[in-house]
Amino acid sequence: MxxxxxxxxxxxxxxxxxxxxxxxxxxxxxxxxxxxxxxxxxxxxxxxxxxxxxxxxxxxxxxxxxxxxxxxxxxxxxxxxxxxxxxxxxxxxxxxxxxxxxxxxxxxxxxxxxxxxxxxxxxxxxxxxxxxxxxxxxxxxxxxxxxxxxxxxxxxxxxxxxxxxxxxxxxxxxxxxxxxxxxxxxxxxxxxxxxxxxxxxxxxxxxxxxxxxxxxxxxxxxxxxxxxxxxxxxxxxxxxxxxxxxxxxxxGVNPYSADSVMPVAELTASVVLDLRQKEVFAENGSMGINVPYNKKFLSFAGWYLNYEEPLQLIGDFEMVQQAADELKLIGFDKVTGYLPGNKVNGPSYDQIEPADFKEKDKETINILDVRTQKEWDDSHFEGAKHLHFGKLTTEEIPFNQDDKIYVHCQSGVRSAIAMSILENLGYEQAVNIKGGYDAVK
Structure with missing residues (x-):
């Protein structure tokens, strides 16, 4: 055998x-x-x-x-x-x-x-x-x-x-x-x-x-x-x-093909994923959702796919091709093109060091916790509001667009995704807490 x-x-x-x-x-x-x-x-x-x-x-x-x-x-x-x-x-x-x-x-x-x-x-x-x-x-x-x-x-x-x-x-x-x-x-x-x-x-x-x-x-x-x-x-x-x-x-799923090469194209799709690392995106943002290409890419990207609509990517050539191939493993074949990361020239977003955040009066500020329900149930900042990072594009955000919001997850990865979404939705006063809940605690 x-x-x-x-x-x-x-x-x-x-x-x-x-x-x-x-x-x-x-x-x-x-x-x-x-x-x-x-x-x-x-x-x-x-x-x-x-x-x-x-x-x-x-x-x-x-x-x-x-x-x-x-x-x-x-x-x-x-x-x-x-x-x-x-x-x-x-x-x-x-x-x-x-x-x-x-x-x-x-x-x-x-x-x-x-x-x-x-x-x-x-x-x-x-x-x-x-x-x-x-x-x-x-x-x-x-x-x-x-x-x-x-x-x-x-x-x-x-x-x-x-x-x-x-x-x-x-x-x-x-x-x-x-x-x-x-x-x-x-x-x-x-x-x-x-x-x-x-x-x-x-x-x-x-x-x-x-x-x-x-x-x-x-x-x-x-x-x-x-x-x-x-x-x-x-x-x-x-x-x-x-x-x-x-x-x-x-x-039934369509026949599989691994031969297609993603072309460089202007970003016109309704959903764009920016594959660059969160530190790069924080200093040079884009209109995309920042889902870094790493071992958790599929589990994070899967929250934002529309199987009826095309998707475009931001990143270097090799990264984009690999990401597009991985998306095919979850049945998504509609990546239509990409923009190289060095062609992006966008704004940075605000961040705060954990030590500086600890000095804030938690009763007078707006805190958005984008972790899982279990993480929230285990422990959270008093007065914070909770909304899972994957649901930010589909559910009502519990703050107004002109509110100053401090955003965190457990270690800083998912809050970076959340920051890219909030920025694209017009929440210009959002501030990312570096290192997340763990770093603050």
């Missing part, structure tokens, strides 16, 4: 290839839209990708399932469970049910219905025919290292009313359902630390069921109501693009 995992850092996403070296067949599980890593691996191992499957309809990245069918001629297997609303469309695939088996040469994958994260979620129990003992479980967004999948995305991201509690109950039952599986079963999750599909994912790429039973918070509850309360609390806010991903992955 051949086994390989693939980790994508910007998405904190895991995908897998399993092959039978005797027959030369391989299957890819939860593939990204860019099939290049899987094709290169298959060729180097003298395998042919004959099958493709995934654990559920993903919310955080564009699936490569249809790409594998259309480009490689692979046979697709998808969940046929979970109800009519969340069935795959526009794909020729075999629909899977509880107990079904996918055979890849002398390797088999047995389907276990494990709803909770989504109604259609399935896991695959892997057994090599050289042994009657199963080796491990591809869990997707069911079991992570140190966590389990969040049940609220259908409600918070896709607008399916009252689905959070239903999903939490299903997650509790799914955990109980695998109680008879032995402790040595390896767990191959769909995500690692940095993903918004859970609240406390570990950075270790693989674990065992026995280890999780002892160490994961999710396995410590015998009471369903207590489990539901723990699972549904303190989940991070999902970026707005998650809603689009659920729809795109259910209904």
């Amino acid at each position: 051949y086994f390989k995992s693939f980790f994508n850092g910007p998405l904190a996403q895991m995908s897998y290839m399993v092959g039978c070296q005797k027959t030369g067949e391989a299957i890819i599980i939860d593939p990204l839209r860019d099939l290049t890593p899987y094709i290169e691996t298959a060729e180097s191992e003298n395998l042919e990708i004959k099958y493709v499957t995934e654990t559920h309809i993903h919310a955080d990245f564009a699936s490569g399932l249809r790409e594998a069918v259309n480009r490689l001629g692979a046979k697709a297997y998808v969940s046929g469970l979970g109800g009519e609303d969340w069935q795959y469309k526009a794909v020729d695939a075999e629909r899977l049910a509880e107990g079904d088996v996918i055979k890849v040469g002398n390797v088999k994958l047995e389907v276990i219905h494990t709803p909770g994260h989504t109604p259609e979620s399935i896991s695959f129990l892997l057994t090599d025919n050289q042994s009657d003992i199963p080796m491990g479980l591809f869990t997707g967004d069911f079991i992570f290292v140190g966590d389990v999948g969040r049940p609220d995305l259908l409600e918070t991201a896709a607008g399916v009313k009252d689905s959070t509690e239903i999903g939490a109950k299903q997650m509790y039952q799914s955990i109980k359902k695998i109680a008879d599986l032995p402790d040595y079963i390896q767990i191959w999750p769909g995500h690692g630390a940095g993903s918004a599909c859970g609240k406390s994912l570990g950075a270790v790429p693989v674990t065992t069921l026995g280890y999780e039973r002892v160490n994961s918070w999710a396995f410590q509850y015998d009471d369903e109501e207590s489990f539901i309360q723990a699972l549904t609390s303190e989940q991070p806010e999902p970026p707005y693009y998650f809603k689009e991903m659920k729809r795109i992955n259910r209904d």
